[in-house]
Amino acid sequence: MRFLTALPVFNEEDHLDEVLTQVKRYAGDILVIDDGSTDATPRLLRENHPEVRVIRHPTNLGYGAGLRDAFHETVERGYDALVTIDCDGQHQPCRIPQMAAATADCDIASGSRYLKAFDTNSIPPEERRTINVQITQELNRRLGLSLTDAFCGFKGYRADCLAKFDITDIGYAMPLQVWVQAVYFGMRIKEVAIPLVYLEEERSFGGSLDKAQVRLAYYRKVLDQEIRRWGLDDRPPAPRADRNLQPELVAAHGVLDRGCE
Numbered sequence: 001m002r003f004l005t006a007l008p009v010f011n012e013e014d015h016l017d018e019v020l021t022q023v024k025r026y027a028g029d030i031l032v033i034d035d036g037s038t039d040a041t042p043r044l045l046r047e048n049h050p051e052v053r054v055i056r057h058p059t060n061l062g063y064g065a066g067l068r069d070a071f072h073e074t075v076e077r078g079y080d081a082l083v084t085i086d087c088d089g090q091h092q093p094c095r096i097p098q099m100a101a102a103t104a105d106c107d108i109a110s111g112s113r114y115l116k117a118f119d120t121n122s123i124p125p126e127e128r129r130t131i132n133v134q135i136t137q138e139l140n141r142r143l144g145l146s147l148t149d150a151f152c153g154f155k156g157y158r159a160d161c162l163a164k165f166d167i168t169d170i171g172y173a174m175p176l177q178v179w180v181q182a183v184y185f186g187m188r189i190k191e192v193a194i195p196l197v198y199l200e201e202e203r204s205f206g207g208s209l210d211k212a213q214v215r216l217a218y219y220r221k222v223l224d225q226e227i228r229r230w231g232l233d234d235r236p237p238a239p240r241a242d243r244n245l246q247p248e249l250v251a252a253h254g255v256l257d258r259g260c261e
Contacts, residue, residue: 001100002029002078002079002081003027003028003029003079003081004031004070004077004081005023005027005029005030005031005082005083006033006066006067006069006070006082006083006084006085007019007020007030007031007032007033007086007087008035008063008066008067008070008084008087009032009037009066009087010034010035010036010037010060010063011037011038011041012037012041012087013039013041013044015088016044016045017048017049018089019087019088020048020049020052023085023093024052025094026094026095026096026097027083027093029053031053031070031073032045032049032054033055033066033070034054034055034056035057035060035063035065036058042056055069062170062171062172063174064169064171064172064173064177068170071162071167074157075162078159080159081100081103081157082156082157082159083096083156085153090153091153091194092194095154098192099154099155102156103156103158105190106188106190107182107188107189108156108157108158108161108182108187108189109157109190109191109192110149110152110189110190110192111149111152111154111155111191112191112193112194113194113195113196114148115148115149115193118193118195118196127212131212131215132149132150134216135216135219135223138223139223142223142232143180143183143227145183145189147189148191150175151172151175152194153175154194161182171209172215172218176222176223176226180226180227180232181226183232184230184232
Protein backbone atom coordinates (compact mmCIF):
# COMPACT_ATOMS: atom_id res chain seq x y z
CA MET A 1 0.00 0.00 0.00
CA ARG A 2 1.28 3.44 -0.94
CA PHE A 3 0.05 6.01 1.56
CA LEU A 4 0.65 9.68 2.35
CA THR A 5 1.16 10.91 5.91
CA ALA A 6 0.01 14.49 6.36
CA LEU A 7 0.55 16.85 9.28
CA PRO A 8 -1.36 20.15 9.53
CA VAL A 9 0.78 22.59 11.53
CA PHE A 10 0.41 26.07 12.96
CA ASN A 11 3.12 27.56 15.16
CA GLU A 12 4.57 24.19 16.18
CA GLU A 13 8.19 25.20 16.80
CA ASP A 14 8.19 23.44 20.18
CA HIS A 15 7.24 20.02 18.78
CA LEU A 16 8.02 20.08 15.07
CA ASP A 17 11.55 18.64 15.05
CA GLU A 18 10.82 15.83 17.49
CA VAL A 19 7.54 14.82 15.85
CA LEU A 20 8.84 14.94 12.27
CA THR A 21 11.97 13.01 13.20
CA GLN A 22 9.75 10.23 14.51
CA VAL A 23 7.29 10.43 11.62
CA LYS A 24 10.15 9.89 9.15
CA ARG A 25 10.90 6.56 10.82
CA TYR A 26 7.44 5.18 10.15
CA ALA A 27 6.16 6.98 7.06
CA GLY A 28 7.51 7.14 3.52
CA ASP A 29 5.82 10.08 1.80
CA ILE A 30 5.19 13.00 4.15
CA LEU A 31 3.30 16.24 3.59
CA VAL A 32 3.29 19.17 6.01
CA ILE A 33 0.62 21.81 5.57
CA ASP A 34 1.93 24.94 7.28
CA ASP A 35 -1.17 27.00 7.96
CA GLY A 36 0.44 30.44 8.07
CA SER A 37 2.81 29.89 11.01
CA THR A 38 4.39 33.05 12.39
CA ASP A 39 6.95 31.41 14.69
CA ALA A 40 10.07 29.44 13.73
CA THR A 41 8.09 26.63 12.07
CA PRO A 42 8.79 27.70 8.44
CA ARG A 43 12.53 28.07 9.16
CA LEU A 44 12.75 24.70 10.92
CA LEU A 45 11.02 23.03 7.98
CA ARG A 46 13.48 24.59 5.51
CA GLU A 47 16.64 23.99 7.51
CA ASN A 48 16.02 20.71 9.31
CA HIS A 49 13.56 18.90 7.03
CA PRO A 50 14.28 19.98 3.45
CA GLU A 51 13.22 16.59 2.09
CA VAL A 52 9.68 16.93 3.45
CA ARG A 53 7.13 18.34 1.03
CA VAL A 54 5.41 21.46 2.38
CA ILE A 55 2.30 23.35 1.39
CA ARG A 56 2.30 26.79 3.01
CA HIS A 57 -0.73 29.00 3.49
CA PRO A 58 0.26 32.70 3.46
CA THR A 59 -2.14 33.31 6.35
CA ASN A 60 -3.79 31.13 8.97
CA LEU A 61 -6.92 29.63 7.42
CA GLY A 62 -7.83 26.93 9.92
CA TYR A 63 -7.29 23.31 10.89
CA GLY A 64 -9.82 22.06 8.37
CA ALA A 65 -8.09 23.89 5.54
CA GLY A 66 -4.92 21.88 6.11
CA LEU A 67 -6.78 18.59 6.11
CA ARG A 68 -8.69 19.58 2.98
CA ASP A 69 -5.34 20.13 1.24
CA ALA A 70 -4.22 16.70 2.41
CA PHE A 71 -7.34 15.11 0.93
CA HIS A 72 -6.70 16.83 -2.39
CA GLU A 73 -3.01 15.87 -2.52
CA THR A 74 -3.78 12.23 -1.73
CA VAL A 75 -6.22 11.99 -4.63
CA GLU A 76 -4.21 14.03 -7.12
CA ARG A 77 -0.98 12.10 -6.53
CA GLY A 78 -2.57 8.68 -6.73
CA TYR A 79 -2.01 7.36 -3.21
CA ASP A 80 -3.95 4.39 -1.89
CA ALA A 81 -4.53 5.92 1.54
CA LEU A 82 -3.98 8.96 3.72
CA VAL A 83 -2.91 9.07 7.36
CA THR A 84 -3.37 12.34 9.23
CA ILE A 85 -1.51 13.02 12.45
CA ASP A 86 -1.25 16.16 14.55
CA CYS A 87 2.11 17.79 15.21
CA ASP A 88 1.59 18.73 18.86
CA GLY A 89 3.06 15.54 20.32
CA GLN A 90 -0.32 14.05 21.25
CA HIS A 91 -0.09 11.14 18.79
CA GLN A 92 2.54 8.41 18.56
CA PRO A 93 4.12 8.30 15.08
CA CYS A 94 5.01 4.63 15.62
CA ARG A 95 1.31 3.88 15.14
CA ILE A 96 1.22 5.34 11.63
CA PRO A 97 1.67 1.92 9.92
CA GLN A 98 -1.11 0.50 12.09
CA MET A 99 -3.45 3.33 11.06
CA ALA A 100 -2.61 2.91 7.38
CA ALA A 101 -3.10 -0.87 7.55
CA ALA A 102 -6.49 -0.40 9.21
CA THR A 103 -7.84 1.12 5.98
CA ALA A 104 -7.58 -2.28 4.28
CA ASP A 105 -11.08 -3.16 5.46
CA CYS A 106 -12.73 0.22 6.05
CA ASP A 107 -13.01 3.68 4.51
CA ILE A 108 -12.15 5.66 7.64
CA ALA A 109 -10.02 4.35 10.50
CA SER A 110 -10.37 6.88 13.28
CA GLY A 111 -8.14 7.05 16.31
CA SER A 112 -9.94 6.90 19.63
CA ARG A 113 -8.40 7.99 22.92
CA TYR A 114 -11.31 6.53 24.86
CA LEU A 115 -11.74 3.09 23.34
CA LYS A 116 -9.03 1.40 25.39
CA ALA A 117 -7.02 2.12 28.55
CA PHE A 118 -3.27 2.63 28.26
CA ASP A 119 -0.99 2.84 31.24
CA THR A 120 0.52 6.07 29.87
CA ASN A 121 -2.82 7.89 29.48
CA SER A 122 -3.06 11.54 30.50
CA ILE A 123 -6.03 13.08 32.25
CA PRO A 124 -7.77 15.22 29.62
CA PRO A 125 -8.72 18.84 30.34
CA GLU A 126 -12.23 18.64 31.79
CA GLU A 127 -13.93 21.05 29.41
CA ARG A 128 -12.41 19.41 26.32
CA ARG A 129 -13.47 15.96 27.46
CA THR A 130 -16.98 17.23 28.27
CA ILE A 131 -17.42 18.82 24.84
CA ASN A 132 -16.05 15.72 23.11
CA VAL A 133 -18.49 13.50 25.01
CA GLN A 134 -21.46 15.74 24.24
CA ILE A 135 -20.73 16.05 20.51
CA THR A 136 -19.87 12.36 20.19
CA GLN A 137 -23.18 11.43 21.80
CA GLU A 138 -25.08 13.77 19.48
CA LEU A 139 -23.36 12.31 16.42
CA ASN A 140 -24.20 8.79 17.55
CA ARG A 141 -27.82 9.63 18.32
CA ARG A 142 -28.50 11.61 15.15
CA LEU A 143 -26.51 9.53 12.67
CA GLY A 144 -26.68 6.03 14.10
CA LEU A 145 -22.96 5.83 14.73
CA SER A 146 -21.09 4.18 17.60
CA LEU A 147 -18.14 6.49 18.03
CA THR A 148 -16.21 7.02 21.24
CA ASP A 149 -14.06 9.97 20.10
CA ALA A 150 -15.43 12.51 17.61
CA PHE A 151 -12.41 14.80 17.41
CA CYS A 152 -9.25 12.71 17.21
CA GLY A 153 -6.94 14.00 14.46
CA PHE A 154 -5.09 10.69 14.03
CA LYS A 155 -6.96 9.00 11.19
CA GLY A 156 -6.55 6.79 8.14
CA TYR A 157 -8.64 7.25 4.99
CA ARG A 158 -8.95 5.13 1.88
CA ALA A 159 -8.06 7.37 -1.04
CA ASP A 160 -11.03 6.33 -3.13
CA CYS A 161 -13.43 7.91 -0.65
CA LEU A 162 -11.65 11.26 -0.26
CA ALA A 163 -12.88 12.80 -3.52
CA LYS A 164 -16.47 12.45 -2.26
CA PHE A 165 -16.00 14.90 0.59
CA ASP A 166 -17.09 18.51 0.17
CA ILE A 167 -15.37 20.32 3.03
CA THR A 168 -16.60 23.88 3.51
CA ASP A 169 -15.80 24.47 7.19
CA ILE A 170 -12.06 25.04 7.36
CA GLY A 171 -11.90 25.36 11.13
CA TYR A 172 -12.03 22.93 14.04
CA ALA A 173 -15.55 21.73 13.16
CA MET A 174 -14.31 20.13 9.94
CA PRO A 175 -14.38 16.60 11.49
CA LEU A 176 -18.13 16.96 11.98
CA GLN A 177 -18.56 17.46 8.24
CA VAL A 178 -16.50 14.33 7.69
CA TRP A 179 -18.76 12.24 9.94
CA VAL A 180 -22.00 13.51 8.39
CA GLN A 181 -20.76 12.98 4.84
CA ALA A 182 -19.33 9.56 5.72
CA VAL A 183 -22.82 8.50 6.81
CA TYR A 184 -24.42 10.05 3.73
CA PHE A 185 -22.10 8.10 1.41
CA GLY A 186 -22.35 4.89 3.41
CA MET A 187 -18.66 4.75 4.28
CA ARG A 188 -17.32 1.98 6.49
CA ILE A 189 -15.95 3.33 9.77
CA LYS A 190 -13.95 1.75 12.56
CA GLU A 191 -12.09 3.11 15.53
CA VAL A 192 -8.49 2.28 16.41
CA ALA A 193 -7.43 2.60 20.03
CA ILE A 194 -4.60 5.07 20.68
CA PRO A 195 -3.17 6.50 23.92
CA LEU A 196 -4.56 9.68 25.43
CA VAL A 197 -1.76 12.25 25.59
CA TYR A 198 -2.02 15.94 26.50
CA LEU A 199 1.18 18.00 26.53
CA GLU A 200 -0.34 21.49 26.43
CA GLU A 201 -3.61 21.63 28.31
CA GLU A 202 -3.94 25.38 27.76
CA ARG A 203 -3.49 25.21 23.99
CA SER A 204 -5.56 27.91 22.30
CA PHE A 205 -8.31 27.35 19.77
CA GLY A 206 -8.12 31.01 18.81
CA GLY A 207 -10.19 34.00 19.91
CA SER A 208 -13.65 33.37 21.32
CA LEU A 209 -13.35 29.60 20.65
CA ASP A 210 -11.23 29.36 23.78
CA LYS A 211 -14.51 29.75 25.67
CA ALA A 212 -16.03 26.30 26.05
CA GLN A 213 -19.64 27.36 25.54
CA VAL A 214 -18.77 29.33 22.40
CA ARG A 215 -16.90 26.34 21.00
CA LEU A 216 -19.74 23.95 21.82
CA ALA A 217 -22.28 26.25 20.17
CA TYR A 218 -20.07 26.48 17.07
CA TYR A 219 -19.80 22.70 16.82
CA ARG A 220 -23.55 22.25 17.22
CA LYS A 221 -24.29 24.90 14.59
CA VAL A 222 -22.00 23.24 12.05
CA LEU A 223 -23.43 19.80 12.85
CA ASP A 224 -27.01 21.03 12.42
CA GLN A 225 -26.20 22.77 9.15
CA GLU A 226 -24.35 19.77 7.77
CA ILE A 227 -27.11 17.30 8.63
CA ARG A 228 -29.65 19.54 6.89
CA ARG A 229 -27.32 20.13 3.94
CA TRP A 230 -27.14 16.40 3.16
CA GLY A 231 -30.80 15.73 3.84
CA LEU A 232 -30.21 13.57 6.91
CA ASP A 233 -32.34 15.59 9.32
CA ASP A 234 -35.46 13.53 8.67
CA ARG A 235 -33.68 10.21 8.39
CA PRO A 236 -34.33 7.75 11.23
CA PRO A 237 -31.05 6.81 12.95
CA ALA A 238 -29.72 3.41 11.94
CA PRO A 239 -29.53 0.66 14.59
CA ARG A 240 -26.47 1.35 16.69
CA ALA A 241 -25.41 -2.14 17.75
CA ASP A 242 -21.77 -1.08 17.36
CA ARG A 243 -22.06 -1.78 13.64
CA ASN A 244 -19.11 0.48 12.84
CA LEU A 245 -16.63 -1.08 15.25
CA GLN A 246 -14.58 -4.23 15.07
CA PRO A 247 -15.80 -6.67 17.75
CA GLU A 248 -12.31 -7.08 19.19
CA LEU A 249 -12.01 -3.32 19.67
CA VAL A 250 -15.41 -3.01 21.30
CA ALA A 251 -14.38 -5.75 23.71
CA ALA A 252 -11.10 -3.99 24.47
CA HIS A 253 -12.56 -1.31 26.76
CA GLY A 254 -10.54 -1.21 29.97
CA VAL A 255 -7.68 -3.36 28.69
CA LEU A 256 -4.21 -2.01 29.32
CA ASP A 257 -1.78 -1.69 26.42
CA ARG A 258 1.76 -1.04 27.58
CA GLY A 259 3.52 -0.68 24.27
CA CYS A 260 3.47 0.91 20.85
CA GLU A 261 2.18 -1.67 18.41
